[in-house]
Amino acid sequence: MQRAKRLDLIPPYLFGEIARLKAEAVAAGRDLIDLGIGDPDQPTPPAILAKLSEAARDPETHRYDESPAGDPSFLEACARWFRTRFGVTLDPKTELLQLIGSKEGLAHLCWGYIDPGDVALVPDPAYTVPKVNTLLAGGTPHLMPLTAQNKWLPDLSAVPTDVARQAKLLFLNYPNNPTGAVATPEFFAEAVRFAREFDLLICQDCAYAEVGYDGYRAPSILETPGALDVAIETHSLSKTFNMTGWRIGFAAGNKDAVATLNRVKSNIDSKQFAAIARAGGWAMEHVNNDRTLDLYKRRRDILINGLNGLGWNAPLPQAAFYVWVPVPPGYTSMSFAKDLLEKAGVLAIPGVGYGENGEGYVRMSLTLTGDENGERVQEAVDRIREHIPIRWTV
Numbered sequence: 001m002q003r004a005k006r007l008d009l010i011p012p013y014l015f016g017e018i019a020r021l022k023a024e025a026v027a028a029g030r031d032l033i034d035l036g037i038g039d040p041d042q043p044t045p046p047a048i049l050a051k052l053s054e055a056a057r058d059p060e061t062h063r064y065d066e067s068p069a070g071d072p073s074f075l076e077a078c079a080r081w082f083r084t085r086f087g088v089t090l091d092p093k094t095e096l097l098q099l100i101g102s103k104e105g106l107a108h109l110c111w112g113y114i115d116p117g118d119v120a121l122v123p124d125p126a127y128t129v130p131k132v133n134t135l136l137a138g139g140t141p142h143l144m145p146l147t148a149q150n151k152w153l154p155d156l157s158a159v160p161t162d163v164a165r166q167a168k169l170l171f172l173n174y175p176n177n178p179t180g181a182v183a184t185p186e187f188f189a190e191a192v193r194f195a196r197e198f199d200l201l202i203c204q205d206c207a208y209a210e211v212g213y214d215g216y217r218a219p220s221i222l223e224t225p226g227a228l229d230v231a232i233e234t235h236s237l238s239k240t241f242n243m244t245g246w247r248i249g250f251a252a253g254n255k256d257a258v259a260t261l262n263r264v265k266s267n268i269d270s271k272q273f274a275a276i277a278r279a280g281g282w283a284m285e286h287v288n289n290d291r292t293l294d295l296y297k298r299r300r301d302i303l304i305n306g307l308n309g310l311g312w313n314a315p316l317p318q319a320a321f322y323v324w325v326p327v328p329p330g331y332t333s334m335s336f337a338k339d340l341l342e343k344a345g346v347l348a349i350p351g352v353g354y355g356e357n358g359e360g361y362v363r364m365s366l367t368l369t370g371d372e373n374g375e376r377v378q379e380a381v382d383r384i385r386e387h388i389p390i391r392w393t394v
């Protein structure tokens with residue numbers, strides 16, 4: 001059977017070559033240090049598991065969740081959390097929506113807004129979901145380059161006026177994957193002004209809201225005056241509570257956008273197991289991620305100090321769990337990632353996999369399985385020193 005032509009619009013999987021080399025290395029029994037995948041290596045805190053188990057024993061959770069926008073205890077907890085964390089008051093009935101993870105929410109937002117021929121403004125490099133789903137919905141992603149000079153924030157003034165007028169969605173993601181960059185309140189204010197001027201909806205992906213270091217706390221775009229008129233923000237429990245496998249997050253913000261997203265979703269999914277939502281709501285108000293953050297910070301410091309000792313000049317990321325470093329002269333992001341893997345047994349993701357403007361960088365994740373105290377990260381640095389010839393001047 002001929003598959004839908006829209007699937008041909010999905011860009012080629014640029015991590016394929018690295019995935020193949022990784023599979024070969026694993027099959028050959030090599031000891032690989034995998035800095036590739038951005039997935040918390042620590043388990044979900046036991047108190048959340050206990051809540052899940054309690055909720056799972058309530059037969060009410062065994063049935064369809066017929067609530068309009070998600071388990072009320074979850075949405076009310078999200079509203080209280082938003083008020084405490086950001087000082088923003090949201091109506092849990094109209095301004096919040098339970099998601100099966102933020103990935104799901106971002107994808108379905110595209111389906112709620114993009115008709116064939118519509119434009120979405122999408123950062124590059126970026127998490128690929130907004131771009132791919134804009135394409136699948138028949139739209140055109142207009143790429144906004146993120147560069148070191150712009151501190152990895154899109155230059156909205158560089159979007160041509162006719163494109164801005166045509167655009168329906170503006171995607172943002174701060175704290176950012178893959179660059180680890182953060183947004184200032186001033187940038188969010190500029191984005192809100194831009195969205196008002198060109199009548200578009202901002203979709204700000206805040207999946208890494210609670211992954212910050214050295215006292216850094218990410219802002220929500222909804223703190224910006226006027227943002228509730230033009231913005232929706234997606235949040236996730238995945239990275240905060242080591243719950244990537246559970247699949248729960250929420251969307252917050254503009255009422256029409258929340259209703260539109262809910263309209264798409266209610267015709268596609270029937271929400272997730274309500275016990276997950278109940279346990280997640282409880283976690284929002286009773287659990288913190290300080291221990292996990294301490295571990296990421298230790299790894300971050302070892303990795304950055306180690307790489308800088310080898311001649312890099314990489315700043316410490318303040319948020320998210322990625323280190324985004326330029327490749328040494330003479331390499332592309334792909335050739336450097338290949339050398340790292342083949343010569344040093346260290347897996348990093350070539351920046352080009354996140355878009356053409358990711359060329360020249362690799363992403364290393366701090367979620368390293370089997371690393372108790374930073375010792376595997378140190379080993380990665382040692383292996384790079386030993387096996388990769390780096391000349392910073394050519």
Ligand SMILES: Cc1ncc(COP(=O)(O)O)c(C=O)c1O
Binds near residue numbers: 244
């Ligand atoms: C920027 C960004 N947004 C969203 C997600 C997906 O999060 P969730 O598990 O909530 O779907 C990820 C996961 O890596 C991500 O990096």
